Amino acid sequence: MIKKRIFTPGPTPIHPEASKVMAGPALHHRKSEFKEIFRQTVANLKAIYKTTNDLLLFTSSGTGAMESATVNLLSPGAKVLVGAAGKFGERWEGLCKQYGMRTTVIRKNYGESIEASEIAEHMDKDPEIEAVFVQGCESSTGAAMDIEAIGDTVARFPNTVSVIDAITTLGAASLHTDEWKLDVVIGGSQKAFMIPPGLAFISISQKAWEKSKRATTPRFYFDWKREWENQSKWQSAFTPAVNLVQALHQATSSILESGIDDLVANAALLARLTREAASAWGLSLFARRPANALTAIAIPPPLNAEKIVSDLQSTFGAAIAGGQGEMKGKIIRIAHLGYYDSIDLLGLLGAMEVTLSKQKHPLRLGSGVAAALQALVDRLNDQP
Amino acid sequence: MIKKRIFTPGPTPIHPEASKVMAGPALHHRKSEFKEIFRQTVANLKAIYKTTNDLLLFTSSGTGAMESATVNLLSPGAKVLVGAAGKFGERWEGLCKQYGMRTTVIRKNYGESIEASEIAEHMDKDPEIEAVFVQGCESSTGAAMDIEAIGDTVARFPNTVSVIDAITTLGAASLHTDEWKLDVVIGGSQKAFMIPPGLAFISISQKAWEKSKRATTPRFYFDWKREWENQSKWQSAFTPAVNLVQALHQATSSILESGIDDLVANAALLARLTREAASAWGLSLFARRPANALTAIAIPPPLNAEKIVSDLQSTFGAAIAGGQGEMKGKIIRIAHLGYYDSIDLLGLLGAMEVTLSKQKHPLRLGSGVAAALQALVDRLNDQP
Secondary structure (H helix, E strand, C coil): CCCCEECCCCCCCCCHHHHHHHHCCCCCCCCHHHHHHHHHHHHHHHHHHCCCCEEEEEECCHHHHHHHHHHHHCCCCCEEEEEECCHHHHHHHHHHHHCCCEEEEEECCCCCCCCHHHHHHHHHHCCCCCEEEEECEECCCCEECCHHHHHHHHHCCCCCEEEEECCCCECCECCCCCCCCCCEEEEECCCCCCCCCCEEEEEECHHHHHHHHHCCCCCCCCCHHHHHHHHCCCCCCCCCCHHHHHHHHHHHHHHHHHCHHHHHHHHHHHHHHHHHHHHHCCCCECCCCECCCEEEEECCCCCCHHHHHHHHHHHHCEECEECCHHHCCCEEEEECCCCCCHHHHHHHHHHHHHHHHHCCCCCCCCHHHHHHHHHHHHHHHHCC | CCCCEECCCCCCCCCHHHHHHHHCCCCCCCCHHHHHHHHHHHHHHHHHHCCCCEEEEEECCHHHHHHHHHHHHCCCCCEEEEEECCHHHHHHHHHHHHCCCEEEEEECCCCCCCCHHHHHHHHHHCCCCCEEEEECEECCCCEECCHHHHHHHHHCCCCCEEEEECCCCECCECCCCCCCCCCEEEEECCCCCCCCCCEEEEEECHHHHHHHHHCCCCCCCCCHHHHHHHHCCCCCCCCCCHHHHHHHHHHHHHHHHHCHHHHHHHHHHHHHHHHHHHHHCCCCECCCCECCCEEEEECCCCCCHHHHHHHHHHHHCEECEECCHHHCCCEEEEECCCCCCHHHHHHHHHHHHHHHHHCCCCCCCCHHHHHHHHHHHHHHHHCC
16 A cells, blocks of 8 residues: 655645635636635735735746746846856746846855855945845755845845745745845745645735836736736736635635744754754755755765655655756755645655665664654653 | 544545545436446455355444344344454344344453354354354454354354454455355445445345345344345445445445455554554553454553543544543554555654653654564565
8 A cells, every 4th residue: 555645845735625625616717706715815825925015926837926027027138146056046047047137146056055145245246236036945955045134135225126936935934025125025836835836926015016117028927017907906817727726715724724933833843853864864964054845865875866766656655856957866855845744754754764774774774763753752842 | 733644443544536536426326327336336345355245235334234134134032142352242242132132142351352162162052053243353452353263163053154243354354255154244434445434335145145034133224135126236225325335436446456455465564563663662462363454552551541542633633542441541542454554654653652752651762663664674675
């Protein structure tokens, strides 16, 4: 007996209440019943974002919302600064270059984080930079960025906006859009939001709106202004993925019942347990400053990372992620963001031990789980 | 984050394909589409039972099918022999006495098994005993009975039928209805069949049919003859729980895809892992001859069994079973029958360790999981 389980940093497991409405009837997107669901969903998202900024939904992957930021904020030839220490930082670079921006890249080794001080250095040299593009968490390496400090840094420059890919940050790490002065913050449905891929979200500060008014890059599907004219009346310009919106309404309502901080604490706990296990196995984390959203574990030879991934799948039905691009074969990645609990993780860690031991990795069976259990006991003892 | 999980010996987790049809439209029970599903479902059940005997479905709990055996096989005053070493053996006793049978009880301590030799002894003394009622697995204690030997023993007597409550045996332990000459075998939907409660099954040998022709105990809803007149034409006498039948069709088809022996081997593996963990924790099994369907672990003072059950529920969302009746507070019971895999169990064993350690039980955190992992590795190594 093998059950299919997904431990990848998106898609993540679906909340059962969300599954129910996805399997139910589609509402019509111009009728009042759907508009009310849309209104409540946006209100829920804004509570999760901790923002009073306008927030738009797109029927697209997260990359669609990333593209919308590029084309709505900037004109061809605009100066931009991109932080790239992994595949998703490189996606910012690719987007900006594709649309003809003059793109400066802070390029770091994979596993490292982009620092606010590095951004400040570039900005001080060239205050004409119009936008700074970074990740809150680089999902390809499991590295967290200090977006509070980055927001503060960029806010010092009156003509520069911060654009944060928070796709694997929202719901997995602390994020205060308004307090941290983050101009544009992007999320995706298939991460901590516990629904399938297909929806992306973007919050837009007043400063970003002002900039978008002067941006001449052509856009149509991803045009913020047209969407806002519709979404301010709780409908979208084009037909949205209505059942996904209905599912997001359920999932975000469930998240807010216990509070977004609880969801973040849950991801932090599962990340901590996984780090303890990795350490007990004698394996290192790949990221210098590991995120809560996922744990990337370095897999040195003679261990075979791709075989760990495929064995977990074939023997246990558990899907974890390997490395992407040049990290293929060097790391494995285990997700913690969204609908996971400690029993999920303890089961996976047990399966990991069996898989590592099959590759003759010198570990004492149960040692990683024992370390995770100790961390869990400590955490439960900390609670009142 | 806490997910609701059920590790009780019925209800058990629902197969996802079964969930889908349960949430779908109900078919009408007199139309050909449903009759075809009914026909296939009965064929599947007979393959699982390993029988060519007639097999009836009732919309009832398993107890309903147990009652049907009593009232269809016997007349008031008939001599019967009941094996009772737990709550479900006592249910046979209660049923037989309620309908005025002259009931001899082989009463054993809880945790013990009813032996074929004990049945032979009673039968040899009184060959007029018309029916022998036993469990294949006594779910209240986790004890397995040797129903192959019991079937052989009873078959020696031309006027006696064996009646097996196999509700937690089918799909969890080897069972060969025809080869083992078992006259009446009872199953229930919420066990290894991976669907919710609401359906019960009963196979009826020619010898049992003959006996039923002479039985004068009044019956209506549970009348075998009326049901067979209908079910031989692939419908039931009274309105059946159609969506449950549709779900059972899906679930039994899935079971037979990999084979009933694989399902039994899965329960046996999970039982073995659990026994290894219990032993590592310094705890004893309650049953002398433990079944695959569930593991009952004795919980001596100062450990508090009821608190283990409630803590697993409140801290981890995991429902295991405590003891019933006089065993309340003395044991806990963990199910293995049906839709469980090793990741399910490894997660639960981790949660058990946290819970035991909270009660200051002297265990090394991770020791039970380690023992289970070693058994799992051994098993994987055994496979080609």
